[in-house]
Amino acid sequence: FDLRKQDLKDMSELGQGNGGSVKKVQHTPTGTIMAKKIVLIDAKPSVRKQILRELQIMHDCKSKYIISFWGAFLADPNICICMEFMDKGSLDGIYKKIGPIDIDVVGHVALAVLEGLTYLYDVHRIIHRDIKPSNILCNSRGEIKICDFGVSGELINSIADTFVGTSTYMSPERIQGAQYTVKSDVWSLGISLIELALGRFPFSESSDSDSDLSDFEGTLSPARPGSLALGLPPPKPRIKTQKKDKRKSKGVSLQGGGMTMSILELLQHIVNEPAPRLAPEGRFPREAEDFVDSCLLKDPDVRKTPKDLLVNFTFLVRTRFALTCLLPESQKHVWVEQARVSNVDLETWASTF
Ligand code: ADP
Ligand code: MG
Numbered sequence: 464f465d466l467r468k469q470d471l472k473d474m475s476e477l478g479q480g481n482g483g484s485v486k487k488v489q490h491t492p493t494g495t496i497m498a499k500k501i502v503l504i505d506a507k508p509s510v511r512k513q514i515l516r517e518l519q520i521m522h523d524c525k526s527k528y529i530i531s532f533w534g535a536f537l538a539d540p541n542i543c544i545c546m547e548f549m550d551k552g553s554l555d556g557i558y559k560k561i562g563p564i565d566i567d568v569v570g571h572v573a574l575a576v577l578e579g580l581t582y583l584y585d586v587h588r589i590i591h592r593d594i595k596p597s598n599i600l601c602n603s604r605g606e607i608k609i610c611d612f613g614v615s616g617e618l619i620n621s622i623a624d625t626f627v628g629t630s631t632y633m634s635p636e637r638i639q640g641a642q643y644t645v646k647s648d649v650w651s652l653g654i655s656l657i658e659l660a661l662g663r664f665p666f667s668e669s670s671d672s673d674s675d676l677s678d679f680e681g682t683l684s685p686a687r688p689g690s691l692a693l694g695l696p697p698p699k700p701r702i703k704t705q706k707k708d709k710r711k712s713k714g715v716s717l718q719g720g721g722m723t724m725s726i727l728e729l730l731q732h733i734v735n736e737p738a739p740r741l742a743p744e745g746r747f748p749r750e751a752e753d754f755v756d757s758c759l760l761k762d763p764d765v766r767k768t769p770k771d772l773l774v775n776f777t778f779l780v781r782t783r784f785a786l787t788c789l790l791p792e793s794q795k796h797v798w799v800e801q802a803r804v805s806n807v808d809l810e811t812w813a814s815t816f
Contacts (some may be wrong), residue, residue: 464493466534466545471499477552480597483541485689487548490533493784494567497533506621511537517615518544524587528579530600530610546610549600551813554659557601561816563662566747568812571756572659575607576652580769583612584645592619592643594651595632596658600606605809631666631726635734636763646763649772653758657739660747665739666729737761 470492477485483502490497503606504511521532533545551557554572558564564572576599583589591598600608613619634650637643657665738759741752760766767775 465519466490466536468536468538468543471497471545478556478597488545488773490505490545495533496548498548500546501538502542502544502618503540503621504542504623505540506617510617510621512616513541514542514617514621517617518542520587520589521546524583524589524614526579526582526604528575528582528608529612530608541745547608549602549606549610551603551816553597554599554601554655555596555664557816558659558662564659565812566751569656569660569811570751571809572607573652573656574773575599576609576655577769577773579609580648581747581773582644584768585770587614589614590643590645591648593632594648594655596655599655601809601813603810603813605811605813607809623816631664631729631733633730634735634763635761638730641763644763645768645770646738646766649758649766649769650763652769653755654739656755656758657741660741660751666732699785711781 468489471488472491474487474489474496477487477498479485482504483500485498485500488499489495489496504514506514515535515537517763518532518535521535524532530549531547533547535542535544537543554564576594580591580594583591589612591609593611594609598609598611600610602608632654634647637647655667738756738761740759741747741755744752754772757767757772
């Protein structure tokens with residue numbers, strides 16, 4: 464059906480992001496509940512219309528791992544994008560509410576995101592460009608889907624002009640100005656998985672949410688390919704990453720406790736230091752550690768694509784089935800396989816919060 468502004472009744476606010484806000488709304492003629500994203504676009508009318516045209520591709524994005532699209536319209540000076548409402552919200556909100564997410568559930572997240580990314584790229588040649596926990600949504604049926612992918616080149620450009628913060632899921636090659644590829648999304652997935660499993664952003668040592676760098680808002684040059692000039696961002700504001708108590712975490716820490724870090728320092732850290740890992744060692748299954756390590760290979764040439772990672776999953780599942788009776792008990796826990804065939808019931812999981 465044709466979406467008209469006047470047919471949507473605001474119900475509640477779901478969240479605020481960089482470029483705008485998301486509201487839960489009801490489409491009154493049909494009673495359908497939707498999520499309406501309002502994006503403030505500072506662009507000429509012709510560009511707005513172009514964006515609207517490009518967004519129509521979302522009508523063809525049909526996958527159980529992708530948020531479905533109801534339609535978009537102009538509401539000057541905004542663009543409104545109406546999408547499927549996910550009643551359990553995004554994974555960042557979920558872990559902030561219930562704490563670190565069980566590693567078996569994180570395995571399902573990995574699988575869903577890889578399936579979604581593979582679909583977007585194989586079928587539509589779309590690279591997501593913004594994988595992070597707040598763009599991975601969950602509903603009470605236990606479904607996990609990704610949203611906010613880069614369908615519209617014009618929209619990416621327009622938002623880039625006002626874009627601040629949340630660049631911290633950015634891969635080392637992107638920070639250095641290389642072309643965006645599907646492998647950059649794999650890096651962002653790796654960072655996101657650690658964040659979910661630890662219940663905190665991996666580059667911040669503290670578990671306090673108020674020092675969470677992922678929420679950092681600073682001034683960064685536009686996130687267009689090649690245009691992110693290191694050296695431009697000002698050194699302020701600085702973010703505390705100090706732990707309130709002096710206990711040293713064995714996990715990924717940034718230059719030890721008591722340090723503060725600007726966005727520039729964070730970007731330099733991502734480029735220059737070893738990638739974060741699922742830590743401390745032994746807390747998570749080996750297979751989960753290995754998988755995250757493979758997402759976070761700093762050299763994009765050796766990092767796998769989402770599709771390669773999925774094929775590996777499938778291969779592991781097959782060989783595991785063949786070998787299961789031969790393997791010792793200690794090796795029977797294969798994380799990725801568990802995610803495929805496991806009895807982890809996401810619907811039951813989702814009913815716990
Ligand atoms: P960000 O993704 O950077 O947090 P957004 O503006 O994209 O900013 O989204 C703001 C918040 O709205 C998200 O964090 C998420 O919790 C919520 N949200 C977005 N889309 C949906 C949706 N389709 N269903 C339910 N909640 C949503
Ligand atoms: Mg979002």
